Amino acid sequence: MSALLTVRGLKKRHGERLLFDIDALTLDAASAYVLTGVNGVGKSTLLRVLAGLETAQVESVEFEGRQLALHPYPPQLRRAIVYVHQHPIMFSTSVARNIGYGLTARGEAKEQVARAVQEAMDWAGVGYLRDTDPTRLSGGEKQRVALARARVLQPRLLLLDEPTANLDGAAREQVIALIPTLVDQGTTVVMACHDRDLIGLPGVRRLKLRDGHLEYRP
Amino acid sequence: MSLFDATAHAFALLFSGDPALWRIIWVSLKTSVIGLLLATPPAVLLGYAIAMHRFPGRRIVVWLAQCALSLPTVLIGLLLYLLLSRRGPLGSLEWLFSQSGIVAGQFVVGLPVLLAFTLAAVQALDARYAETARALGASRWRVMTTVLHEARYGVMAAVISGFGRVISEVGCALMVGGNIEGETRTITTAIALETSKGEFAQGIALGIVLVALALLMNGALMLLQGEAHTAGGRA
Numbered sequence: 001m002s003a004l005l006t007v008r009g010l011k012k013r014h015g016e017r018l019l020f021d022i023d024a025l026t027l028d029a030a031s032a033y034v035l036t037g038v039n040g041v042g043k044s045t046l047l048r049v050l051a052g053l054e055t056a057q058v059e060s061v062e063f064e065g066r067q068l069a070l071h072p073y074p075p076q077l078r079r080a081i082v083y084v085h086q087h088p089i090m091f092s093t094s095v096a097r098n099i100g101y102g103l104t105a106r107g108e109a110k111e112q113v114a115r116a117v118q119e120a121m122d123w124a125g126v127g128y129l130r131d132t133d134p135t136r137l138s139g140g141e142k143q144r145v146a147l148a149r150a151r152v153l154q155p156r157l158l159l160l161d162e163p164t165a166n167l168d169g170a171a172r173e174q175v176i177a178l179i180p181t182l183v184d185q186g187t188t189v190v191m192a193c194h195d196r197d198l199i200g201l202p203g204v205r206r207l208k209l210r211d212g213h214l215e216y217r218p
Numbered sequence: 219m220s221l222f223d224a225t226a227h228a229f230a231l232l233f234s235g236d237p238a239l240w241r242i243i244w245v246s247l248k249t250s251v252i253g254l255l256l257a258t259p260p261a262v263l264l265g266y267a268i269a270m271h272r273f274p275g276r277r278i279v280v281w282l283a284q285c286a287l288s289l290p291t292v293l294i295g296l297l298l299y300l301l302l303s304r305r306g307p308l309g310s311l312e313w314l315f316s317q318s319g320i321v322a323g324q325f326v327v328g329l330p331v332l333l334a335f336t337l338a339a340v341q342a343l344d345a346r347y348a349e350t351a352r353a354l355g356a357s358r359w360r361v362m363t364t365v366l367h368e369a370r371y372g373v374m375a376a377v378i379s380g381f382g383r384v385i386s387e388v389g390c391a392l393m394v395g396g397n398i399e400g401e402t403r404t405i406t407t408a409i410a411l412e413t414s415k416g417e418f419a420q421g422i423a424l425g426i427v428l429v430a431l432a433l434l435m436n437g438a439l440m441l442l443q444g445e446a447h448t449a450g451g452r453a
Contacts, residue, residue: 051353052352053349053352053353078352078355079355082353082354083349083353084353085346085349085350087346088346088350089344089346089347089350091347091350091351091364091367091368092367092368101351101354101356102354102355102356105351105354105355105356105357105360106355149354150354153354153355
């Protein structure tokens with residue numbers, strides 16, 4: 001399996017405190033990973049650094065065989081990597097427009113956006129919410145809309161911060177069921193989580209952040 | 219003339235369509251609206267930029283912006299007077315004692331209000347809005363329009379508050395405008411003049427207009443805040 005992203009010498013400090021010091025992080029294409037570790041160890045921060053939402057010290061970044069810098073965050077990575085918050089925020093417009101936001105921002109044609117949004121809504125099972133005010137969505141619906149909003153951009157790497165936290169019952173199962181389909185479509189998914197059902201998904205590899213270092217677990 | 223008689227006379231003046239009175243109201247509204255329209259884009263852009271970026275001296279900039287809110291308008295008027303007077307650096311514009319001068323004054327008076335309120339509105343907004351927009355590939359410009367759209371109730375409150383400040387200020391309009399009848403006489407400068415002459419009816423009539431405007435603007439603000447509260451409370 002070919003490497004999608006390799007980051008070497010990744011260090012992040014919060015003031016004087018060294019949050020993590022990772023020798024090498026390699027993510028393969030079309031693979032799923034869970035990133036585990038105790039609360040406060042830096043899982044979310046690591047995902048945010050990879051998404052270009054926070055800065056960190058880095059020696060080298062290789063994406064699809066090309067050497068890139070992480071700062072300033074390059075457009076190639078911005079197009080290829082999408083990050084989803086633990087509690088996704090919805091823009092105050094319709095659900096359909098929320099899902100199409102990224103494509104519209106890229107300047108895609110209206111018809112293409114509409115087609116992609118419809119497909120993403122069918123995939124996430126949120127078609128019935130098309131014109132709903134996003135403030136009325138439940139936690140599970142918000143998470144699925146956020147996944148559809150990310151998927152519509154066909155990212156090479158999707159970073160999910162605790163995608164099932166605060167969800168229970170059917171809402172949680174619906175979100176978990178979407179993850180393998182993303183990988184099947186060629187997206188690498190990294191999920192910061194504690195959810196045993198996500199960790200136990202077939203083919204999911206485990207990364208553990210402990211004492212500032214990254215461990216690859218079988 | 220008793221207060222009751224003066225008030226009755228004031229209403230009569232208003233409803234009779236007294237040209238001098240309505241000319242004063244027109245000059246006030248015109249200069250305030252133009253000043254506000256000119257001040258809004260730079261103030262909103264600056265407010266957004268200061269709220270969203272971390273840079274050395276940022277706290278000093280925020281402090282200065284907030285201090286500018288409480289600057290006496292008469293002091294702003296004095297500074298503008300010196301700038302616009304014949305020997306001043308901007309004397310060649312010949313804006314002193316003209317409506318353009320008043321507009322310049324309203325611009326300077328309104329800008330800090332708009333800036334400080336926009337800054338507060340954007341700062342109060344959940345940072346995830348901007349992050350989500352960036353994570354979904356939005357350009358800097360689109361992130362800004364998205365954030366300002368999400369903070370729209372706060373920005374509209376900034377505009378309404380800015381209008382309240384410029385329409386009701388007297389010091390700057392008096393010093394830079396010169397209170398010339400039919401030309402630079404505004405509601406507030408006319409009230410000051412008429413009161414000093416003991417002519418209360420016109421002053422009260424203009425005061426009624428100011429109170430009506432204040433009621434209207436604050437009503438609009440309350441409606442906006444109610445709308446924002448409803449929108450935020452439905453999650």
